[in-house]
Amino acid sequence: MPELPDLQVIAEFLQRELVGAAVTQVAVLKPIVLRNLYGGEVAAPLVGARVSAVERRGKFLLFALSSGARWVVNPMLAGRLRYHETSERVPGRPFVRLSFDNGSTLSYSDPKSMGKVYLTPALELVPGLSGLGPDALSGELSLETFAARLRRHHGELKGILTNQQFVAGIGNAYADEILFCARVYPFRKRNTLNSEDVSRVYACMRSVLQSALDTLRQRVGADIHEEIRDFLLVHGRGSMPCPRCGTAISEIHARQRVTSFCRQCQPGTLIRQ
Numbered sequence: 001m002p003e004l005p006d007l008q009v010i011a012e013f014l015q016r017e018l019v020g021a022a023v024t025q026v027a028v029l030k031p032i033v034l035r036n037l038y039g040g041e042v043a044a045p046l047v048g049a050r051v052s053a054v055e056r057r058g059k060f061l062l063f064a065l066s067s068g069a070r071w072v073v074n075p076m077l078a079g080r081l082r083y084h085e086t087s088e089r090v091p092g093r094p095f096v097r098l099s100f101d102n103g104s105t106l107s108y109s110d111p112k113s114m115g116k117v118y119l120t121p122a123l124e125l126v127p128g129l130s131g132l133g134p135d136a137l138s139g140e141l142s143l144e145t146f147a148a149r150l151r152r153h154h155g156e157l158k159g160i161l162t163n164q165q166f167v168a169g170i171g172n173a174y175a176d177e178i179l180f181c182a183r184v185y186p187f188r189k190r191n192t193l194n195s196e197d198v199s200r201v202y203a204c205m206r207s208v209l210q211s212a213l214d215t216l217r218q219r220v221g222a223d224i225h226e227e228i229r230d231f232l233l234v235h236g237r238g239s240m241p242c243p244r245c246g247t248a249i250s251e252i253h254a255r256q257r258v259t260s261f262c263r264q265c266q267p268g269t270l271i272r273q
Ligand SMILES: [Zn+2]
Pocket: 242, 243, 244, 245, 246, 247, 262, 263, 264, 265, 266
């Protein structure tokens, strides 16, 4: 699942490539993934319009167009964007394709069909976007704000960190990395954390995401369809040795997802619900 660091690097790349380019063609090959909030012809607000900005908000990518239209991509679990020359045949089956007058095409595919692409006159119309909490790397999200927001949420820490209304941008993989860094058991209840624990989680949220961002800025380049996760320390590394203590990394299937952590560094007990 693309998360904050993945999508930030994609937004930065597409901002460099596409700002000023005009849309020449839109092809919708699987209509169910595209929500056209204008109604009517999809091409009308798009073709001829120039891209004026590409940015990321939480786990959404936002494209602003000179027509006033917004093109919004929320890839969810498995959505992928690929940037390629329009003449190039690409593997897989794209669901939506936008072509530009610079000779490039942006293709969106999604083997799980869970993600969504929106064409909208206003961002407020996009479900889930206006309810997002502050971005996990936002300069305005101080430790004090983080701690105050955390007190309003109940339940297990991993569930809270991945709740986009709490902070935006963290998904399953980076939640595991942040909690490993902070030495906190992923299923620990929020109300058992003391202020030192909260400070550690906050500091790790910042450092893990920033360091992933630095790594991905170096490595992703034009291959925005590839998700690079080989530098993660625990997520997806079940039964491999913990990089801190050597204990085999545990994987628990709970709450409809896989959680990777070190039993030695992050002690705790899962209460099955
Ligand atoms: Zn360990």
